Structure formats: C-alpha cells, structure tokens
Amino acid sequence: MEKIFRGPWTVPFGECSLRLDPLNLVFLAAIVVLVLSSAIYGTGYLRPYRGKKPLGIHAFFYLVFMAAEKPAVRQAGFIYLIASHCATFFLFLMFFLMAHAAGSMDFDVMARTDFPQAVAALAFLLALAGFGVKAGFLPTHIWLPYAHPAAPAHISALLSGIAIKMGIYGICRVLWIVKTLPGWCGYTLLALGIVSGLMGVLYALGQHELKRLLAYHSIENIGIIAVGLGVGLLGRSHQVPFLAVLGFGGALLHVVNHALFKGLLFLGAGSVIHRTHSGEMDHLGGLAKTMPWTAGFFLAGALSICGLPLFNGFVSEFLIYFGLFTGLRELPPEGVVACSLGILSLALMGALALACFSKVYGIVFLGKPRTDIKTDGTPEGTPFSMLLPMAILAALCLWIGLVPQSVTGLIFGGGTYLAHTDAFAVRLGTVLGPLATVVRMALLFLALILGLVLLRRLFLGTKPLPVRETWSCGFVAVSSRIQYTSASFARMIVELMKNILLFRRRGGQVTGVFPGKAHMKSSVHDASEEMIFRPGLALSNEISKKLGHSRIRYTQLYLMYILLFLVFLLIWKLK
Amino acid sequence: MTPWIDVICILAVFLSLTLLATHRIVGMIKIFAVQSFFLGLVPLFLHGGIIAGRDLAVSLVTMVLKAGLVPAVLFWELRHISMRSEVRPILGLGASILCGAVLIAVAFWISLAMKLPGKLESSLVLPCSLATILLGFMTMVTRTRAVTQVLGYMVIENGIFLFALSLFDTMPVPIEMGILLDIFVAVFVMAIVLNHINEEFERTRSTGRRPRWGES
Incomplete structure (x- = not known):
C-alpha cells in the first residue's frame, strides 16, 4: 500500500523521494478537502479587500499579514515565530540523533534500524517537545490562541485544521520510525493528551472572542488526538494489536474530523465576522434569524466538535473510547488506571465542549442582537462562494457520522500501519457493530423528535400562536441587555474550576435597592x-x-x- | 650591531610607557614622533652595519612619514579643533604605569613561548614589539579623546613595524611601504573626519557622556 516516487535528481544531503503511505494518506485527505474549501471561501471572504491592494505575486503574504498594522497581529506573528523556532531547534536535535543512530537521513533506513532504548526515549521526548509546540500541547500552546484568531477566517481554518496537525503527523512519523519505544512513552502521551484536552476546553469556556475560543478548542482536540495516540502506543508496547489499531485509528480519524469540523466552525465564524465586523460574542446575538444558513452550518460543526452521534466527531471519539475500554480489559493494572483516567477525562471534555458550544451558539445565534449590527439589508448577507464550502464541510461531517464504514479502510489502514501489525482485519466487526447500533439509535431518537414536532403541528393546526420576544419571560420592558452574556453563561463552570484557571473578576458588586451603574469585567487567563x-x-x-x-x-x-x-x-x- | 637594536627596542617600550602615562596631547604627539624616529633607525643596523640601498629607503620613508608628516597632521588637527589637554583620563599616572608594567611582563612571557620561522637579530625584538603593541592598545583603552585614540593606534603600528623588521628578509619592501602609505592615508582621513565631527558637534570625546557646563 506504499507508493514511492524517487526524483531523478539529488538534492544536497539527500535525495528527492516522495512517498505515499497509509499514514500520510490520512493527512493528505484532510489537507485536500480543507484547502479546497478554504480557497473557495477566500474568494468571497476577501471580496471587500479586492481592489484595495494589488493581488500580485505577494498575494499570499498580503493575505496572511493583511492586518499587520494591528499591534496584536504583529505580536501574534512574533510569538509564533519564536515558538516555531524553538520547536525546530528540538527537531534538529531529534533528527540528528536519529540519523546518527541509523547512519542515514532516510526515513526508510531509520525505520529498519533498531534504536537503543535510551536513544529511542530521547528521540521521543525531543519529538514531543518539537512537534508538541507545533501541535499545541500544553504548556507550549501559548502561541496558538494568539496566532489563529489573527489570520483571516479561512486561513485560521487552515492553521487550526491543518497546520497544527503537522505536529501530530510528525509525532506519528516518529512513532512509526522508532519501534522500540519504552513503556512509559504511551503513558506520557496519554497524560499530555488528558491535560491538553481538559485545559484546552476549560480555557475555551472562558473566552469571549469567537475565534480565540475556537483556537482553544483546537488545543482540546489535539489533546483528544494525543489520548488516541497514547492508547495506540500502550497497545503497541503491551502487544495488544487490537488496542493499538483502535487508538491510532481513532486518533487519525479525529485528525480528519477535526480538520473538517474546525474548518467549518472557523468558516462560520468568518461569515459572522464578515457580516457584523465583530468577533466579540457579547456584541453579537440573534444571528440565526438574519443568517439562517450560516447558523445551520455552524450548528452542524458545533454538534460534530461536541462528539454527538450522527456527526463525525462521535465516530472518532467512539473509537478512542472503545480502545480505552478494551485497555481496561487487556492491559496490566497501571494501564487500567491510565485508561480509566482517559475515559473519565474524555467524557469530561465532551461535556465541557457541549457546554462551551451551547454558550457559543446561544450567545451568537440565538436571542436578540446585543448591539446594532450594521448589515447590508440582504437576508443572509453571506455570498454563495462562502456558503458552498461550509455546505461541503457540513455534508462531509454528516456523511462520516452516518456512514462510518466508508472511511474505515482509510483510517484503519493508517492505524495498522502505525501499529506495525496486520492482525486487525479479523475483528473489525466488533467495533463497527456497536457503532452502527449507536448511529441507528440516534436516528431513531431523531425520528421520535421529528414525529413529536409533526404531531404538534397536526394538533395545533391553524390556531394562531402568539409570538413573543425571545427573552421576554413575561416582562414588559424587555432589553437585549438582560440576556445571558458569554461570561455569565460560562460563569458557573469557570468558577468551579477557578483554582486551575486563573479566573479574574473585577467589579460587578451592586448595593442598595436601586443600584446605580456598575461595571463588571471577568477574564480567564492562561x-x-x-x-x-x-x-x-x-x-x-x-x-x-x-x-x-x-x-x-x-x-x-x-x-x-x-x-x-x-x-x-x-x-x-x-x- | 645588535646592541644598537637592543637599545632602540628598549627605547620603544620606554617611550610607549611614557606615552601611556602622559596626559597632554601635545606631549603625546612629540613622544610618538621620537619613537617613530628611533624605529626608523632600526633598518640601518639590521645587516651587521652594512647599509644597503633598500634599508636606507625604508628608514628614510619611515622617518619622514611617521616622525614628520603624521605628527604634523596631528598638530594641524589640534590647532583646528582647539584643545590641548586630555580633560579626564580614565586611569591616573600610577595606575597607567602599573598596567603598562603588567602588560610588558605579559609580552615578555608570551614571547618566550613564541616560535618564529627566521632567526632574529636580537632576542629583545620580539618581546619589545609585543609590548609596544599591547601598550598602544592600552593607550587606546585609557584615553577618551579621538586624537589620542589615533595616537594609540599609531603606537600599535609602530609595534607591528618593529615586529615586521625582525622578519625583514622575508618581508618585501613594497609591502612595508604600502602599509606605511596606508597608515598615512588613514591618519589623514581621520584628521578630516575629526574636523567634520568637530564642526558638527563641537566636541570630540568618544565617550557617550555629554560635557558638563564649563567643559570643553
């Protein structure tokens, strides 16, 4: 299943050889889909900028650094530059170490080498440090929430969907090359994934800016992927091929899924910003009425990222869960502890993500507008070239969620490739069976709700229904300011976690029967x-x-x- | 004629040390001129008293340039930028001499370990030339005026000249002449630059501090 292309020319210190194997096939699939969608989206998103500056050979730089006059954007670029250089430093060390041990820079030669344990462990740690910065693991993720919101929406989608996955790809490649990893590596990766995932989603919950929130969610999803990789590595080091394939496969599927739904969410956020010129959630509201299509697509992305059935996020998280539960059965005691921790934290991540996206969708798309949003008067306001890519991505999310069998070949191909085994094909049914059952049950549930809605229609018939303001609740003088804000929505959870979150709150104390004006400001710090x-x-x-x-x-x-x-x-x- | 070369070498070091301890710019230029004059004599004693045409040429050119023209240019500079004395030496007399003594000791110590391709006229040439270079460097370190920096630089060049003379047979005359010419041009350029700086800023102190009231 490998295709190797060797160029007829030699480049300095090596040769030009390109290779297509099951591992990079997965990443390429994600790249192709997301890059195409983003490119189409860009034509619509950048229309307001057309004609202002010549789009010549420097177009790319112009687009990426379009907002370079803003200090925040410059700072983001600077932080990213530093982070990426530090990462590259570790990667140089790692590759030199591996090349020294293998006697060649060629990955094939390295893969055939039996690295000594110490070298393998050191290479693993360096890979974690180097690729971890690129992927955005805690605590080296700090560049990510600055860099991702700074770019235009479709570039953010690429950064979040693809760029940080290159860190994951690097780690996968190292896991593939170095077969003799010590046992603790799997636990390390698992722990790193748990911490990144939990902290990522908690930080996301405390954010008030749409794209920054999405950027923190990328950290969460990278954490989920790392949990999957950790499970796979545990399976590999304890010679449980089934577990290894499930873990690696789940992680790889989540790579693709995250590219799809995070791309979709960033494009949706871009449409909102395109329309309202604001990404501050507390300035938005009620957009579902004015931007129904965008709201629908964003909802699809939100359901996917929360890992709810019928959407793709569920499938990959299901595989990782399945792996963790298999680990409970087949691993030694310390592995059981790690797996149960993994299950608990994965569940917690899912719940918190759900809370977070309830907040986002509720604040941005439901309720009433909080400020006067200047629109051009058209009903949707989003050009077709921006809606189409979102539709494609949403359809793909739904497709993978409904027909997971269609991607198993791709995913488990990559999984078995990483697990260095071929013993998986036999037990594929044990995973796909339960998965199909869950999907069927979810469909049934959906049908039930639809039936109830239809029933309601039927009974109400033509009776006129009074239409009220969204948050009126019986009040007469309804103001849009009595709605939940993004801070108040998340407050309960954030205050629960304030010991680890650096939650800061200033003002907001009101006294007396008729209190005067008061200000409150809360923020969550990294x-x-x-x-x-x-x-x-x-x-x-x-x-x-x-x-x-x-x-x-x-x-x-x-x-x-x-x-x-x-x-x-x-x-x-x-x- | 080794004794004469020895005497000149000792003189060169002594004059460098004197220059390091002198704070008056006029005095420094004069000392430099004297040192250059004595060094100009060295080629005449090189080949056992037999004075060849090229020795004479090197000697004459050196004396004219370094003992004559360069000091003249420096004096001309001084007249134009009107300052006569070093205002604030970084090191006092005692400290300067102490440092200089240490540097001379270091130079002698280093030269013990140094191996040269050819045979030297005198065993003093190598340590003395090194000492002159180091003392010239020290002069540059301890002075704050631009002109005195130039002088320190020239003393370093004198040290290099002495060093080169010890390898005279292996060093073609045109190269030595070329170096001399370069030095002269450098001093000339420096004079012009100093003049311009003076016109622009009315001060030629190379430290970052602004002059206080009443200071030049």
Missing part, C-alpha cells in the same frame, strides 16, 4: 502563559537588564575587552 512564560520572560529581561548595567558605556571598555581577550588568546595558544 496559566502556563501567566505562570511559566511571562515570569520566564520577566526573568530573562531582568538578567539582560543586569547585563545591560555592566554593559559597556565607553568605547574604551570594548577595546579593553578586546585587549584582554587578545592577551588571553596569546597565552592560551602559546602555552
């Missing part, structure tokens, strides 16, 4: 940013300042250092 990176930055600033004091203010001191160095060199070389 713990790893506030506790690790900012203090680190402050420390390095402090050190540089100290060095700056002893820094040479006279040219003469520079000269003196040169003189001392010269003397030192002479003495050193001539001794």
Whole structure:
C-alpha cells in the first residue's frame, strides 16, 4: 500500500523521494478537502479587500499579514515565530540523533534500524517537545490562541485544521520510525493528551472572542488526538494489536474530523465576522434569524466538535473510547488506571465542549442582537462562494457520522500501519457493530423528535400562536441587555474550576435597592502563559537588564575587552 | 650591531610607557614622533652595519612619514579643533604605569613561548614589539579623546613595524611601504573626519557622556 516516487535528481544531503503511505494518506485527505474549501471561501471572504491592494505575486503574504498594522497581529506573528523556532531547534536535535543512530537521513533506513532504548526515549521526548509546540500541547500552546484568531477566517481554518496537525503527523512519523519505544512513552502521551484536552476546553469556556475560543478548542482536540495516540502506543508496547489499531485509528480519524469540523466552525465564524465586523460574542446575538444558513452550518460543526452521534466527531471519539475500554480489559493494572483516567477525562471534555458550544451558539445565534449590527439589508448577507464550502464541510461531517464504514479502510489502514501489525482485519466487526447500533439509535431518537414536532403541528393546526420576544419571560420592558452574556453563561463552570484557571473578576458588586451603574469585567487567563512564560520572560529581561548595567558605556571598555581577550588568546595558544 | 637594536627596542617600550602615562596631547604627539624616529633607525643596523640601498629607503620613508608628516597632521588637527589637554583620563599616572608594567611582563612571557620561522637579530625584538603593541592598545583603552585614540593606534603600528623588521628578509619592501602609505592615508582621513565631527558637534570625546557646563 506504499507508493514511492524517487526524483531523478539529488538534492544536497539527500535525495528527492516522495512517498505515499497509509499514514500520510490520512493527512493528505484532510489537507485536500480543507484547502479546497478554504480557497473557495477566500474568494468571497476577501471580496471587500479586492481592489484595495494589488493581488500580485505577494498575494499570499498580503493575505496572511493583511492586518499587520494591528499591534496584536504583529505580536501574534512574533510569538509564533519564536515558538516555531524553538520547536525546530528540538527537531534538529531529534533528527540528528536519529540519523546518527541509523547512519542515514532516510526515513526508510531509520525505520529498519533498531534504536537503543535510551536513544529511542530521547528521540521521543525531543519529538514531543518539537512537534508538541507545533501541535499545541500544553504548556507550549501559548502561541496558538494568539496566532489563529489573527489570520483571516479561512486561513485560521487552515492553521487550526491543518497546520497544527503537522505536529501530530510528525509525532506519528516518529512513532512509526522508532519501534522500540519504552513503556512509559504511551503513558506520557496519554497524560499530555488528558491535560491538553481538559485545559484546552476549560480555557475555551472562558473566552469571549469567537475565534480565540475556537483556537482553544483546537488545543482540546489535539489533546483528544494525543489520548488516541497514547492508547495506540500502550497497545503497541503491551502487544495488544487490537488496542493499538483502535487508538491510532481513532486518533487519525479525529485528525480528519477535526480538520473538517474546525474548518467549518472557523468558516462560520468568518461569515459572522464578515457580516457584523465583530468577533466579540457579547456584541453579537440573534444571528440565526438574519443568517439562517450560516447558523445551520455552524450548528452542524458545533454538534460534530461536541462528539454527538450522527456527526463525525462521535465516530472518532467512539473509537478512542472503545480502545480505552478494551485497555481496561487487556492491559496490566497501571494501564487500567491510565485508561480509566482517559475515559473519565474524555467524557469530561465532551461535556465541557457541549457546554462551551451551547454558550457559543446561544450567545451568537440565538436571542436578540446585543448591539446594532450594521448589515447590508440582504437576508443572509453571506455570498454563495462562502456558503458552498461550509455546505461541503457540513455534508462531509454528516456523511462520516452516518456512514462510518466508508472511511474505515482509510483510517484503519493508517492505524495498522502505525501499529506495525496486520492482525486487525479479523475483528473489525466488533467495533463497527456497536457503532452502527449507536448511529441507528440516534436516528431513531431523531425520528421520535421529528414525529413529536409533526404531531404538534397536526394538533395545533391553524390556531394562531402568539409570538413573543425571545427573552421576554413575561416582562414588559424587555432589553437585549438582560440576556445571558458569554461570561455569565460560562460563569458557573469557570468558577468551579477557578483554582486551575486563573479566573479574574473585577467589579460587578451592586448595593442598595436601586443600584446605580456598575461595571463588571471577568477574564480567564492562561496559566502556563501567566505562570511559566511571562515570569520566564520577566526573568530573562531582568538578567539582560543586569547585563545591560555592566554593559559597556565607553568605547574604551570594548577595546579593553578586546585587549584582554587578545592577551588571553596569546597565552592560551602559546602555552 | 645588535646592541644598537637592543637599545632602540628598549627605547620603544620606554617611550610607549611614557606615552601611556602622559596626559597632554601635545606631549603625546612629540613622544610618538621620537619613537617613530628611533624605529626608523632600526633598518640601518639590521645587516651587521652594512647599509644597503633598500634599508636606507625604508628608514628614510619611515622617518619622514611617521616622525614628520603624521605628527604634523596631528598638530594641524589640534590647532583646528582647539584643545590641548586630555580633560579626564580614565586611569591616573600610577595606575597607567602599573598596567603598562603588567602588560610588558605579559609580552615578555608570551614571547618566550613564541616560535618564529627566521632567526632574529636580537632576542629583545620580539618581546619589545609585543609590548609596544599591547601598550598602544592600552593607550587606546585609557584615553577618551579621538586624537589620542589615533595616537594609540599609531603606537600599535609602530609595534607591528618593529615586529615586521625582525622578519625583514622575508618581508618585501613594497609591502612595508604600502602599509606605511596606508597608515598615512588613514591618519589623514581621520584628521578630516575629526574636523567634520568637530564642526558638527563641537566636541570630540568618544565617550557617550555629554560635557558638563564649563567643559570643553
């Protein structure tokens, strides 16, 4: 199942050889779909910018750095630059280490090499550090919530759907190359996935900006993927091929799924921003009435990302759950503990994601508009070229959710490839059977609800129904300001978790019977940013300042250092 | 004629040390001129007292350029930018001499370990040339005026000149002449630049500090 293309020319330090195998097939599938959709979407999204600047050879840079005059965007670019350089540093170390052990830079040669345990462990850790930064694992994810919202919507979709997956791809490739990983690697990956997933979704819950919230959800989904990879690795190191294939397969399917639904959500958010010129959830509201198509597609994406049946997110999470439950049966005690923790946290992630997207959908699309949204008066306001890609992605989400059998070949191909086994095909039915049952039951449930709705229609017949304001609740003077805000919706959960979330709240105390005007501001801060990176930055600033004091203010001191160095060199070389 | 070369070498180091301890710019230029004059004599004693045409040429050109023209240019500069003395030496007399003594010791110590391709006229040439280079460097370190930096630089060049003379047979005359010419042009350019700086800023201090009231 491998196709290798070897170029007739040699590039320095290697040769040009391209390879298509079951692993990169999965990633390529995700890339092709999402890039095509984003490209179509871009033609509509960027229409307002057309004609303002020439779109020539530098179009790409122009699009990516379109908003470079905003300081926040520049800062995002800067943070990403630093993060990606640090990551690359670790990757260099890792590849040199592996190439040194294998005697070649060729992945095929490396894959045939039996790495010593120490080298394998070190390569694994370096891969986690290097690709982990790119993928956005906690605590090195801090570039992600800055970088993703800064780009135009369809570029955000690509960044979230594809770019961070390249980190996952890198980790997968290393897992494939290094077969002799020590046992603790699987647990490490599992723990990293649990922490990233939980913290990602909790941070997402505390966000008030649409795209930033979606960016934090990417961290959550990367966490889910890491849990899957961890399960697969546990299966591989304990020689349970079924478990390995389930874990890796689930992770790979989630890669594809996340590309689809996160792309869809970012495109939906882009449509909202395109229409209203605001991504602040507390400025929006009631968009389902004015943008019905976008609302529908966004809902499809939200249901997918929450892992609800009938949509694709459910399928991949089901596979990972199935793997974890299999692990309970087949792994030694420490594996059982890890798997049960994985099940619990995966369930918690799902529930929190559901809460988060109830918040997003409720605040942005339901209720009444919170501010005067300037629209051009058209009913939908979103051009067809923007609706079409969303429709395609939503259809794909639904398709994978309804007919999961159609992707099993692709996914389990990748899974068996990563698991270095071929013993899976026999027991495929044990997974697909329950999956099909759940899908059928969900369909039944849906049919039940539809039936009830129809019944209601039938009984009410032609009786006129009074139409009321959404949040009126019997009040007379209804104001759009009495609606839930994004902060108040999430407040209960966020305050529950405030010990780990750095939840800050200022003001909001009202006293007396007729209180005057009061202001309240709440925000959730990133713990790893506030506790690790900012203090680190402050420390390095402090050190540089100290060095700056002893820094040479006279040219003469520079000269003196040169003189001392010269003397030192002479003495050193001539001794 | 090794004793004469030895004397000149010792003189060169002594004059460098004096230059390091001198704070008056006029005095420094004069010392530099004297040092250059004595160094200009070295080629005449090189080949056992037999003065060849090319030795004479090197000697003459060196003396004219370094003992004559360069000091003249520097004096011309001084007149134009009207300052006579070093305002604020970084190191005092005692400290300068102490540092200089340490550097001379270091130079002698280093030269013990140094191996040269050819045979030297005098065993003092190598340590003295190194000491002159280091002392010139030290002069640049301890002075804040641009002109004194130039002087330190010139002293370094004198040290290199002495070093080159010790390898005279292996060094073609045209190269030595070329270096001399380069140095002269460099000093000339520096003079012009200093003049321009002076016109622009009315000060030629190379430290970052602004002059206080009453300071030049």
